[in-house]
Amino acid sequence: MARERTEQLIHIPVDAIRLEGMLGIPAGTAGVVLFAHGSGSSRLSPRNNFVARLLRDAGLGTLLMDLLTREEDTTYETRFDIDLLTRRLEAATKWLASQTETQDLKLGYFGASTGAAAALQAAAALGPMINAVVSRGGRPDLAWSALGLVEAPTLLIVGEIDFSVVELNQRAYKELKAEKQLVLVPGATHLFEEPGALEEVAHLASEWFNRYLRAKSSRGP
Structure with a gap:
């Protein structure tokens, strides 16, 4: 049964702009759970919104936001500027940690495609502020130097027949030093469009976040 929840449009000041997001x-x-979407996507992504809705139904808060302005998102170089995406994600994380409603809550990242690289870099930079990371069809190779610095338990989810991304994630898995797991979703491609594939992603993510965001630990606030 879905839990009672409140969702609100928020604006996060960063880099002389305001990032727009939906907080539930x-x-x-x-x-x-803060969502970092992939290049060419947005906070309105039906896939991320589907996962976010199921996470909220499981009792987890979600923040879906645009890390780029509309103008920035039209430029290829900006969409793949992982350092810029990381800086924006870090700023949103610190903003969330400063708000009365959320300052005492544990924080996690859900990153898709290039957004997963930003999530991993931000997790490495923020250390104990981040309690869990989930990557969906991620590009961890774009955050290679940060992988060994990630402290948060990290779940890598990849479509079984997304062959090139499977290989990238297998290599990244070996570089991660934190608690980790790599799961291949049977029969799934990069966008998890196959029947039941995205539901499996949401189920895996929900279990991971509930395990580490609800656990009592010395990590974070």
Whole structure:
């Protein structure tokens, strides 16, 4: 049964602009998952919104946001500027940690495609502020130097027949030093468009975040 929740449009000041996002906080939640979408996508991504809705139904808070302005998102170089995406994600994380409603909640990242690289770099930079990371069809190779610095438990989810990305994630898995898991979703391609594939992603992510955002630990606030 879906829990009662409130979703609100928010604006996060960073780099002389304001990032727009949608924050959903279920009653009694212990943590919030920040979404970092891939290039050419947005906070309105149907795939990320589907996963976010199921996470909220499981009692987890979510923040879906645009890390780029509309103008920035039209430029190929900007969409693949992982350092810029990382800086924006870090700023959003610190903003969330400073708000009265969310300052006592554990934080996690859900990154897709290039957004997963930004999530991994931000997790490495912020250390104990981030309690869990999930990558969906991610490009961890774009954050290679940061992988060994990630402290948060990290789940890599890849479509079984997304062959090139499977190989990248297998290599990244070996570089990660934190608690980790690599899961191949049977029969799934890069966008997890096959019947039941995205539901499996949401189920895996929900289990991972509930395990680490609800656990009592010395990590983070």
